[in-house]
Amino acid sequence: MPAPRAGDPAAELAAAERLAGEADGYGQQADALARTPVLLPTWSAPARAVAVYGGCALVGSLLMLVALVGSPVPVAGLDLVAALSCAGVPLLSFVAGQVVLARWGRPALAGGEATTGRYVPLGFVICALVSPSLFCVYLLLFRLLR
Numbered sequence: 632m633p634a635p636r637a638g639d640p641a642a643e644l645a646a647a648e649r650l651a652g653e654a655d656g657y658g659q660q661a662d663a664l665a666r667t668p669v670l671l672p673t674w675s676a677p678a679r680a681v682a683v684y685g686g687c688a689l690v691g692s693l694l695m696l697v698a699l700v701g702s703p704v705p706v707a708g709l710d711l712v713a714a715l716s717c718a719g720v721p722l723l724s725f726v727a728g729q730v731v732l733a734r735w736g737r738p739a740l741a742g743g744e745a746t747t748g749r750y751v752p753l754g755f756v757i758c759a760l761v762s763p764s765l766f767c768v769y770l771l772l773f774r775l776l777r
Contacts, residue, residue, distance in 0.1 A: 662740070670735035679736055680750040681757065684728040688761035691724035695762065696769055716766040725758040 671679045695716045732749040 665740040666738045668736050668738050670731070676736075676748060677750060677753070680728075680732060680748075680753060683731050683736065684725070684750075684754040684757040685761065687724040687728040687731065688721070688758045689765075691720040691727070691758070692762050692765040695720045695766060699766075699769055699773075713766070717763045720766075721758045721762040724762055725755055728754050728758065 668679070671682065674682070698715070729749055729751075732754075736749065
């Protein structure tokens with residue numbers, strides 16, 4: 632489209648209307664993006680919470696495995712490691728999941744999803760069950776391998 636002449640008000644008005652429509656479209660796109668969470672934006676809020684808590688519990692369990700393997704204490708006397716594995720690691724995994732969901736699991740602008748909660752009971756159950764269960768699996772594997 633050729634540039635409108637300076638003396639043609641109808642053409643200038645049409646160009647201004649077209650540019651305003653484009654700007655409105657970009658504004659709506661920016662608003663839609665700001666109303667979706669940064670972390671897993673296409674997932675539902677419960678699925679996002681399960682993925683985050685499960686990932687944090689698995690990372691905590693891997694750190695627990697490193698502590699278990701690197702511990703100079705023999706496998707029979709693992710009272711401190713067992714206590715940390717059954718209480719400390721799940722708690723730290725749960726707190727890490729809370730922090731991740733609070734920071735990246737919520738939209739920048741309110742009103743994007745109806746439920747953008749952190750699902751505290753669900754997260755606590757996931758973290759409290761996964762880490763101790765994997766600790767028991769690790770102990771069984773070490774017992775069987777020795």
